Amino acid sequence: MPSDSYYLIKYRIGDNNVIMRLRAWGANVEVLFPSDLRDKMRSDLEKLWKRYLD
Structure with a gap:
């Protein structure tokens, strides 16, 4: 049974x-x-990363 799912x-x-x-x-x-x-998700994740990195 495959472990990947596509939606x-x-x-x-x-x-x-x-x-x-x-x-x-x-x-x-x-x-x-x-x-x-995809760009929006990346941008949001970068902002979160910077917030918690400090």
Whole structure:
């Protein structure tokens, strides 16, 4: 039985609810497309990293 799962979602651009649901998966999720959503996730994670690094 494979350990990977793939999901296809449709979302509204700027819908914070989608981002919150993806964050709930933590390190178990990777956003591949669309690139703007991937960039948003990366940007948010970088901000969190900097906050907790200090």
